[in-house]
Amino acid sequence: MTGTRRTVLAAALVVCVLAPLAFEQYKLYVASLTLVYLVLAIGLNLTLGYAGQISLGHAAFMAFGAYAVAILGQRGLPFELGLGLGGALAFGWGLVVGFPALKVKHHYLAMVTLGFNIIVFLVLRNWEGLTGGSFGISGVARPAWGPISFASDRAYYLYILGWAAVVVASAYWILSSRWGRAFRAIRENEMRAAVVGVSLRAYKVMAFAIGAAYAGIGGALFAPLLGYIDPGAFTLDRSIQFLMMVVMGGLGRFEGPFIGAVVVTVLPEILRASEGLYLIIYALAVMLMMLFMPKGLVGLWDRAVTRLGRARVMPGTR
Amino acid sequence: MTDFVQLLVAGVAIGSIYAMTAIGFVLLWQTSGTINFAQGEFVVLPAFTMVLFLIVFRLPFAAALLGTVLVSMLLLGVLVHKVLVARLLRMGVLPLVIATIGLSLFIRYSLQQFWTAQALPFPSLFARAPIRLGTIVLPWEELMNVLFAGAVIGALQLFITRTKLGWAMQAVAQNRTLAEVLGLEVSRLVTLTFVLNAALTAVAAVLIAPVYLVKYDIGVALGLKAFYAAIIGGFNQIRGALLGGLLVGLVETLSGAYISGPFRDAFALAILIAVLLLKPEGLWGVKEEWSS
Numbered sequence: 001m002t003g004t005r006r007t008v009l010a011a012a013l014v015v016c017v018l019a020p021l022a023f024e025q026y027k028l029y030v031a032s033l034t035l036v037y038l039v040l041a042i043g044l045n046l047t048l049g050y051a052g053q054i055s056l057g058h059a060a061f062m063a064f065g066a067y068a069v070a071i072l073g074q075r076g077l078p079f080e081l082g083l084g085l086g087g088a089l090a091f092g093w094g095l096v097v098g099f100p101a102l103k104v105k106h107h108y109l110a111m112v113t114l115g116f117n118i119i120v121f122l123v124l125r126n127w128e129g130l131t132g133g134s135f136g137i138s139g140v141a142r143p144a145w146g147p148i149s150f151a152s153d154r155a156y157y158l159y160i161l162g163w164a165a166v167v168v169a170s171a172y173w174i175l176s177s178r179w180g181r182a183f184r185a186i187r188e189n190e191m192r193a194a195v196v197g198v199s200l201r202a203y204k205v206m207a208f209a210i211g212a213a214y215a216g217i218g219g220a221l222f223a224p225l226l227g228y229i230d231p232g233a234f235t236l237d238r239s240i241q242f243l244m245m246v247v248m249g250g251l252g253r254f255e256g257p258f259i260g261a262v263v264v265t266v267l268p269e270i271l272r273a274s275e276g277l278y279l280i281i282y283a284l285a286v287m288l289m290m291l292f293m294p295k296g297l298v299g300l301w302d303r304a305v306t307r308l309g310r311a312r313v314m315p316g317t318r
Numbered sequence: 319m320t321d322f323v324q325l326l327v328a329g330v331a332i333g334s335i336y337a338m339t340a341i342g343f344v345l346l347w348q349t350s351g352t353i354n355f356a357q358g359e360f361v362v363l364p365a366f367t368m369v370l371f372l373i374v375f376r377l378p379f380a381a382a383l384l385g386t387v388l389v390s391m392l393l394l395g396v397l398v399h400k401v402l403v404a405r406l407l408r409m410g411v412l413p414l415v416i417a418t419i420g421l422s423l424f425i426r427y428s429l430q431q432f433w434t435a436q437a438l439p440f441p442s443l444f445a446r447a448p449i450r451l452g453t454i455v456l457p458w459e460e461l462m463n464v465l466f467a468g469a470v471i472g473a474l475q476l477f478i479t480r481t482k483l484g485w486a487m488q489a490v491a492q493n494r495t496l497a498e499v500l501g502l503e504v505s506r507l508v509t510l511t512f513v514l515n516a517a518l519t520a521v522a523a524v525l526i527a528p529v530y531l532v533k534y535d536i537g538v539a540l541g542l543k544a545f546y547a548a549i550i551g552g553f554n555q556i557r558g559a560l561l562g563g564l565l566v567g568l569v570e571t572l573s574g575a576y577i578s579g580p581f582r583d584a585f586a587l588a589i590l591i592a593v594l595l596l597k598p599e600g601l602w603g604v605k606e607e608w609s610s
Contacts, residue, residue, distance in 0.1 A: 054412065099595075110353065110415065111549050112594050115587045118542070126580045236538075240419055247416055276431035279423060286420030290413045291405055 012258070017161060021154055029225070032157045034265040035164045036222045041245045041257035042171045043214025048243070049252035050180065051207030052187030057097065057113035059238035060120035061090040061212040065219030066229050070137040071130065073224075079143030083163075083220035090216025091209050098208030117236050124231035136230025140223045160221050167214060174210065175254065183207050187252065244286060250296030259297045320453045325571050331460035332529065333567020334467035338522040339540060340547035340559035341471060342515035347553060348491035349511040352403055352414050356422035358541025360516065363425055364390040364523035365532045369438050379443070383524060390520035395513035403512065404505065422537065429534040440527040463525050470521050471560060474514070478556070487511060543570075546590050552603020561602055565589070 020031035044058050065086030072082040097116050124131045131137070142151045143159060150159040174180055182203045185192070190200065223229050241264060249260025271278040293300055339361060346352045354360070364386050371382035402421065406414045446458045478484035489497045490507045498504050530536045543566055551562025566586045574582030593601060 054415070108549070108553075108594060108598055111545055112591065114542075114545070115590050115594075119584055119587055119591075122581060122584050243416070243419070276427055279427040280431060283420045283423035283427065287402065287417050287424065290417040290420065291402070294409060294413050 009255075013165075017158075020157060025153060028153050028157055030266060030269050032153070032160050032225055033222075034261050035157075035160045036218050036225065037242070037245065037265050038257055038261040039164055039167045039221065040215050040218035040242055041249065041261045042167055043211040043218065044242050044246045045211075045249075045252070045257045046171060046174070046183070046214070047208050047211030049246055049250075049256060050175065050187060051183040051204065053098070053204065053208055054110045054243075055113045055208070055211065056110050056236065056239050056243065057115075057117035057120070058211075058215050058242045059234045059236070060113075060117040061094060061215035062219035062222065062238070063120055063124060063231075063234035064089040064093065065216035065221075066223040066234070067124070067131060067137070067219075068216075069220045069223045070140045070229055073141045074137065079141065079220075079224070083217060086220045087213045087216040090219070091213035094209030094212025095205055097212070098205045113239075114236060117234075117239050121231050121235055124234065131231070134231060136228060136232075138228045140227050140229060142224040142227075156224065160225075163217065163221055167217060171214070172254065179203070179206070184252070244282075248286075248289065248296055250298030253296070253298045255298050256296055263297065321575070323454050324456065325575050326568070327456055327460050327464075329568035329571035330564060331463040331567070332526075332571060333564035334464050334471075335522050335526045335529075335563075336540075336543045336547050336567050337560045337563025338467050338470060338518050338525075339544040340551070340563045341474065341556055342518040342522075343544045343548050344553060344556060344559040345487075345511050346515050347548075349487060349494075350403060350407060350508045351411060352407075352418065353411065354515075355415060355418040355541065356425060356537075357519070357544050358537030358539070359422045359425035360390075360394050360519040360537075361523045361526065361540050362429065362532075362534065362537040363394065364516075364520040365440070365527045365536075366429055366433060366438075366534075367520075368524055368527060369440065369532050372441070373438075386524065387517050387520040390516040390523075391513045393516070394519065395516035396509060399509050399512040403508070407508070422541070426534055426537060433534070435534065437531040437533040440532050442528050443524070459528065466521070466525060470518065474518070475556065483507075483510070543586070546586050548600075550586075550590055550593050550601060552600025555600070555603050558600050558602040562600070565601075 020028050023031060040058060040062060043061075044055060047053050047055050065083065068086030068089060069079060069082035072085065073079065093116075097112060125134050127133070142149070142156050144150060150156045175183075186200060186203060186207075219234075222233075245260035245264045246257060247260070248263055249256030249258065267282075268278055271281070289296070295302070339357060342360075343354055343357050346354050367389050368382055368386045371377045371385045372379065375382075377385065398421065402417050403414065406417055442459060443462070448458055449456045449461065478487060486497070486502050487507050487510065489500070489502060490504055494504055497507075526540070530540075544563075547562035547566045548559050549562070550565060551560065552558025569586050569589060570582050573585040577585070597603075
């Protein structure tokens with residue numbers, strides 16, 4: 001990462017920390033939601049952007065975190081325990097679902113993950129004893145450390161921010177390690193990666209499971225935000241929304257999820273007056289983007305920078 | 319036993335419609351490598367068109383059907399191919415997947431926004447008293463669905479296996495580069511596939527509309543079932559999609575009646591996942607070469 005980029009990221013982070021604290025309640029909620037989605041998008045970017053494995057079941061992995069927090073919270077257990085359990089469950093199921101990726105090409109993986117999402121949704125809706133069925137679970141408690149409570153909206157925003165920072169840092173660490181190089185090698189050319197000795201099996205499954213674990217963490221942070229969860233929050237549509245985030249931001253680019261999460265979360269809030277129209281505009285934008293900007297908004301930024309004559313090869317890009 | 323036979327027929331009837339949708343889906347995949355995530359909406363749009371012609375314009379049934387098939391072939395065949403698919407074809411699978419997801423949202427919410435969010439009733443096409451065999455009651459409609467779908471699929475099969483154009487399509491499906499080298503007009507043949515698919519989904523729309531009602535969001539469920547059918551049967555075989563569609567229709571009808579209503583969608587999915595794990599090329603599919 002070059003000096004300029006580091007400065008830009010650091011500045012962005014500082015703005016993130018400070019600005020929303022001054023927001024009114026609803027805007028603060030949108031800011032919190034954006035951070036939650038950032039965590040989820042980073043996970044999907046790892047799986048899809050770096051390792052090239054499509055997942056249409058990200059919302060299902062998110063559900064593990066959200067329900068773990070909600071169900072353990074009902075029994076009076078601490079939030080972090082739920083977050084850990086949710087992340088671990090998502091990771092474990094990520095291994096299970098990612099396993100077929102060893103055998104099949106990515107259109108099949110799209111189907112498996114899509115199917116997984118639907119099954120998880122059905123289980124959430126029908127296992128009433130545990131999940132509350134279609135009524136969901138209300139009164140999901142926010143975390144507290146002894147006397148320090150994160151119950152207020154501002155405090156919980158900071159709490160999410162803390163976790164988002166952990167996730168960003170760990171993703172950065174993973175991607176700059178040999179793991180990240182292996183993921184990219186697999187995406188670029190599976191056969192070649194295998195020939196030069198990248199152990200495909202381990203890395204492919206891990207790329208999937210780590211992405212799923214991030215989704216679990218994101219889900220855990222999501223549940224107490226509104227304080228209420230139901231199966232409707234974890235549908236295939238939601239998974240597609242995450243896919244759009246990552247694609248819009250820029251696949252396989254570290255900045256991608258930041259841009260994608262902001263655009264996909266904030267835009268609908270601005271255009272909320274015309275929800276139906278918004279979805280139509282959004283769908284059009286997705287198609288136009290694929291046609292004219294397949295590298296996402298980051299790609300657009302790159303092009304602008306190149307025009308200004310400051311182009312240079314950056315690590316982590318092609 | 320009576321129930322069982324009735325359910326069997328109902329399952330085959332709905333399954334034959336899924337099969338039509340799935341066959342179109344597989345055709346697209348074979349010749350162009352498009353995984354059409356908008357396949358469900360490719361059924362919904364003609365269903366709305368049919369309502370427009372039949373109920374709003376009050377055209378006779380045959381004219382409405384013909385008009386619907388033509389509109390579908392133009393919009394969902396020629397236009398979609400020209401504007402979206404032809405340009406994205408060379409960029410790999412993922413951009414097309416995302417573009418068709420965009421297309422599905424576009425069609426779905428345009429219908430909701432500019433037409434109606436209500437479910438529109440659709441007149442029963444074959445309104446006659448059901449056939450009775452002893453205690454077994456078979457709705458005329460279900461039998462006609464099977465016959466109609468069977469005839470269309472049969473005609474398609476004849477076209478693909480007996481005509482030069484069909485052979486050319488098969489050649490493109492087997493190896494696009496080689497077909498090009500041999501002098502086939504690949505782009506035109508891909509267009510043809512899209513047009514054929516649009517015709518298939520238009521007929522499927524007319525058959526399924528009385529069952530599902532016409533609503534902007536029924537494409538979600540329909541598209542999924544076409545997926546299941548194609549994967550269970552085999553992504554690269556027409557007969558696979560046919561058998562897969564019938565299987566999905568039967569499994570959901572029988573399991574919904576005998577085992578568990580709320581989980582009726584889960585049984586077809588369980589088969590799907592088992593197939594993916596144990597025989598990823600599909601029950602009646604052929605192994606594809608390994609490529610990255």
